[in-house]
Amino acid sequence: MSSAKNININLKIWRQKNAKSKGSMETYKLDNVSTASSFLEMLDQLNEQLINEKTEPIAFDHDCREGICGMCSLYINGRAHGPDTGITTCQLHMRMFKDGDTIFVEPWRSKAFPVIKDLVVDRSSFDRIQQAGGFVSVNTSGNTIDANATPINKNDADKSFEAAACIGCGACVATCKNGSAMLFVGAKVSQYALLPQGKVEAATRVLNMVRQMDEEGFGNCTNTGACEIECPKGISLENIARMNREYLKASMK
Amino acid sequence: MAKSALLKSSIGKKYWMALTGLFLCLFLAGHLAGNLQLIFGDALKFNQYALFMTSNPAVKLLSYLTYLSIIFHAVDGILLTIQNKKARPIAYAMNNPQKNSSSASRNMAVLGTVILVFIVTHMVNFWAKMHFDEKMPLQTVRIEVQPGMAQEFYITTAGGYMPKDGVELKNKTDLIDINAHVKVGEAYKDLHKITFAFFKDEKYGLIFTILYVLAMGVLAFHLLHGFQSAFQSLGVNNKFTPALKTFGKLFAIIVPLLFAIIPVCIHFNFILKH
Incomplete structure (x- = not known):
């Protein structure tokens, strides 16, 4: 000081x-x-x-x-x-x-x-993307299973946790020359796709979330990597690649 | 839904961009291998290769795939760029993108447009002449038939020689005997001569050479980002990615560099003679 x-x-x-x-x-x-x-x-x-x-x-x-x-x-x-x-x-x-x-x-x-107003923006488009598929459908009415009952590979758990660190601030969109939200959506898709609990709904999740992302008017990823550099939580571009893989798999079904 | 997603969605468009781009990288490697024959000075071998490339059915199929890829890559690129521009209607008063990304990665559309203009002029200058030009020269050779008396011959695709004044031309390359009125052979289109004349042109040869080299520089920057980017778009980002990035950078520098060396060699007469 x-x-x-x-x-x-x-x-x-x-x-x-x-x-x-x-x-x-x-x-x-x-x-x-x-x-x-x-x-x-x-x-x-x-x-x-x-x-x-x-x-x-x-x-x-x-x-x-x-x-x-x-x-x-x-x-x-x-x-x-x-x-x-x-x-x-x-x-x-x-x-x-x-x-x-x-x-x-x-x-x-x-x-x-x-x-x-002034410096305040409406980021509810992120909420709508989340609502389109960024969740797992679990019955929570009194019979919730202990989280550690399902063994998870440490590497997958770590990668999922890293993706889950996304706080949805929107810096990726703001810094991307195309106004693309793919780092955000990639992180949200990855967070679930890497876990056994998330795999059940993986295909519909990625299709719905990407569809919502496109509808909201976000741009397309051109892999400049700017989002990864500016992300306050260090979300990796790997998550976008994983989303692209998941999307390809889901589209082929 | 799934089928339309592969065409219309943001990610679907990226797949096509990546697939066509990677196919065009393969095309570049093939095209380069053909072009390099130009600096080894054997005109006949080069013209034989040019004939093979324009007549072999398998090559023809590949060439149609190449045309389609170029068109699709360009149209898809334009559509994506329009969408991307729309995604940010108001620009920043102050922006510092050089702090977080390479200039090549941010200017793929501009680089791509320059390459497209290059491809069109390149096709007008060489491809169109080879395919459609009625006055496309045919390869000839001067042979001394008697001491002190040289005569010009067409080289035929069958491996023989036809005296130039003994035949007339039909369908661009067919050699017709002027007396018997029968086809006696086919001559080679002299693409080698056209190429050398283009880059050795007294008035414009140097300018054409410089423009060609500049276009290859633009191609290098496009590939520098595009090669690895295509794999990322297709979802490939794993332990092999660092190696893939290095390979992509080498490809992006070596391929355009070798392409650019050829017109420079032609213009400045650095041709390897046998």
């Missing part, structure tokens, strides 16, 4: 009144930002300044601020969740910036993630 200092920054932030209005980039100046503060704390500080100036504060998504909920979603200086890697926006700190920097802050840009 002793190395913390205060910096002055310029911000260019997307302002949009509501889902229907046309937005624009607005410029703000913010002084005395501690480099020990998080990016979201910096935005809180800016909002206090705006409220004092009797202007509308900037709307942005946030919840746990611990890097695990997947709620925060900002495109900072041309990168999803900002310049650091393996983190969500709430885990980005102002020590990554220098005094006098101009920082661009934009919402996720995707047809399937429409802007609701």
Whole structure:
């Protein structure tokens, strides 16, 4: 903490009144930002300044601020969740910036993630993809079987767990030049396809989830690998390949 | 549902992109093997090869598959690109994609379009002449029949020689005896001569050579991303992927490089003579 200092920054932030209005980039100046503060704390500080100036504060998504909920979603200086890697926006700190920097802050840009207000986007398209097949049909009315009753290969369990680490923040879509959701869907498909419990519904799951993904207006994967780099949870491209395999298998049936 | 999924879905389109792309990689390897004969200086062998490639039924089938693959790869690519553009209607004011992906991977559509333009001009310059040109030259050879007296002969596909002024032409390559009016043989279309004339052209030869080399550079970048990407699209991502990536990179550099060397050799006369 002793190395913390205060910096002055310029911000260019997307302002949009509501889902229907046309937005624009607005410029703000913010002084005395501690480099020990998080990016979201910096935005809180800016909002206090705006409220004092009797202007509308900037709307942005946030919840746990611990890097695990997947709620925060900002495109900072041309990168999803900002310049650091393996983190969500709430885990980005102002020590990554220098005094006098101009920082661009934009919402996720995707047809399937429409802007609701300022930096807040509607990610319910992800929910609809999940509802199309991202589950296992288990009877939970009092006769749930112990999870460890079914032996699972350690390697598969690990890979499934890695896929399940996806928090559905949408950084993959935001960073993909095609606005593709395949890393998200690949992770959700893999998480179940690797486990015996998920194999029963594997074929309908992948067909339904991909169909929903296409209907929502996400783009197509061109294997640039950008999503894997920007994903705060390090979800691997292997999951997209697995989804492609699963889809091919299911389509042949 | 399943059948239409293989054609219309996002993933289905990627399968076709990958399959046609990989088939075209095989075509490139075959085409290169044929072209390399040009720098070994034997015109007759090259023309015999050209005749084989345009008349053998199995090769013909493969060539139709190649045309179809090129068309499908291009159309599918255009459809995918349109969908991808639609998926992000508002662009970022500030974007830093070079931090997370290679420029080749982000510009496959642009690279592909340049390659398509190249393929069309390449086919006009060589393929169309070989197939349709009425004035396509035939391979001849000057032989000294008596000391101090040379005469020009057509080389026939049967392995013989026909004096040029003793025959007339029918159906582009049929040699008809001017007196007996019967077919006495078939001559070879001189694709070798056309190719050398093209790249050695006094006015444009150097420009054609440079454009060809540039097009091969574009092809290299397209393959640099495309080769391994095709396997990923088909769901192949396993312990062999690092090796596959290395092979893909070598293929992407070596194949276009060897293609590019040929017109350079022709233009600057680095032909290996027997």
